[in-house]
Amino acid sequence: MSAAAVIAVVLSLVSAVAYAAAAVAQERLASKTSGAGLLRLLGSGAWWAAVGLNAGAALLHVVALKYGPLTLVQPLGALTLVAAVPMGARVAGRRVSGTEWRGTALTLLGLGALLVTASGPAPHQVLSLTEALAVAGTTAALIGALSRPGTRPGLRHATASGFASGVASALTQTVTVAATDRSGPVLSVQVIVVALLVAAFAVGGLLLSQMAYRGGLGAPLAVVTLSNPVTAAVIGLTLLGQGLQDGVAGILLALAGAGLASRGVVLLTRATPATPIAEPDDEHPVAAVLALESARVAAEQALLPRQKPESEHLTAH
Structure with a gap:
C-alpha cells in the first residue's frame, strides 16, 4: 500500500467516527422532534452540533479523496455504521447484541479485503464539466423520484441521501484534484460550477438523512452506508478510470469483500437491540x-x- 493510500485510510477512519457521532445525534434529535419543521431544527443547538460533526467529517473526507481513489475511500464509509453501533448502544443505555457484533466483524473483514484490491495510487483523472452536469442531472432526477412530496420518510429518503452523498464525493474529488493541479488555474469555471454542485448535493444528503432517521437509526443508516459507496464506485470505475489491482484475482477478492461487508451491514440493520441497562423515566x-x-x-x-x-x-x- 502506497503512502498516499495509507493517509487516505487514516483520514477515512477518523471521518467515519465523526459521521457516526453525527448520525447518532441526528437520530436522537429526529426521534424527539418528529414532525417538526426545518425552522425548529435550525433553532436547536443539538442539530447544529450534529451539523458541525458532519462538516468536520466531510472536511476529512475531502482530504482523503485527494490521496485515495473513490474505490478505496468510499467503501470505508461503512465504518460509520460500525462505529455508530456501540455509540448508539451507549447513548441508549443498552448492551451491543451478539448479532451486532457478528455484523461488525463481517463488515470489517469485507472492508479489509477491499483495502487490498482498491488501494491504488492517488487520483489524477477528473470529470469534465459536461460529465459532472450529466451526473448531477441524473442523480437529481433519481432523488426527486425517491423523495417526492407526500412520501413517508424512510428507506427511500435514505437511498436518496446515499445517492446524493456518493455523487457529492465523486464531484469533490474532481474539485480537489483540479484545484490542486498546477498546470491550470485554481478557480476555473469547471472548479466553481462543480464546487456549487458539491455544496448542493452535500446539503441535500444531510437533510434527506435527517428525514430518514425519523424512523430509527439502524436501517436508514445501513441503506445510506450501502448506496453511498456503490454510487461513488460506479462513477469511479466508469468515468474516472479507477480500477482494481491484481486483475481477475483482485476483482474476485473485491467481490468477496463487498459480499461480506454487505452481509455485515444487513446483520447490523436487522439486529434486535439487547435489553437496556437502564430505562430513565423521562x-x-x-x-x-x-x-x-x-x-x-x-x-x-x-x-x-x-x-x-x-x-x-x-x-x-
Missing part, C-alpha cells in the same frame, strides 16, 4: 403515565374495603 413519558395510572387504580382498590363501612353507616341514617 425518556419514556407514555410508559411513566401508564405506570402512574396503574398505581392510582391499585390505590383506589386498596381503599375500597375501608370505605364500605362508612357507606353502610350513612345508609342506615
Whole structure:
C-alpha cells in the first residue's frame, strides 16, 4: 500500500467516527422532534452540533479523496455504521447484541479485503464539466423520484441521501484534484460550477438523512452506508478510470469483500437491540403515565374495603 493510500485510510477512519457521532445525534434529535419543521431544527443547538460533526467529517473526507481513489475511500464509509453501533448502544443505555457484533466483524473483514484490491495510487483523472452536469442531472432526477412530496420518510429518503452523498464525493474529488493541479488555474469555471454542485448535493444528503432517521437509526443508516459507496464506485470505475489491482484475482477478492461487508451491514440493520441497562423515566413519558395510572387504580382498590363501612353507616341514617 502506497503512502498516499495509507493517509487516505487514516483520514477515512477518523471521518467515519465523526459521521457516526453525527448520525447518532441526528437520530436522537429526529426521534424527539418528529414532525417538526426545518425552522425548529435550525433553532436547536443539538442539530447544529450534529451539523458541525458532519462538516468536520466531510472536511476529512475531502482530504482523503485527494490521496485515495473513490474505490478505496468510499467503501470505508461503512465504518460509520460500525462505529455508530456501540455509540448508539451507549447513548441508549443498552448492551451491543451478539448479532451486532457478528455484523461488525463481517463488515470489517469485507472492508479489509477491499483495502487490498482498491488501494491504488492517488487520483489524477477528473470529470469534465459536461460529465459532472450529466451526473448531477441524473442523480437529481433519481432523488426527486425517491423523495417526492407526500412520501413517508424512510428507506427511500435514505437511498436518496446515499445517492446524493456518493455523487457529492465523486464531484469533490474532481474539485480537489483540479484545484490542486498546477498546470491550470485554481478557480476555473469547471472548479466553481462543480464546487456549487458539491455544496448542493452535500446539503441535500444531510437533510434527506435527517428525514430518514425519523424512523430509527439502524436501517436508514445501513441503506445510506450501502448506496453511498456503490454510487461513488460506479462513477469511479466508469468515468474516472479507477480500477482494481491484481486483475481477475483482485476483482474476485473485491467481490468477496463487498459480499461480506454487505452481509455485515444487513446483520447490523436487522439486529434486535439487547435489553437496556437502564430505562430513565423521562425518556419514556407514555410508559411513566401508564405506570402512574396503574398505581392510582391499585390505590383506589386498596381503599375500597375501608370505605364500605362508612357507606353502610350513612345508609342506615
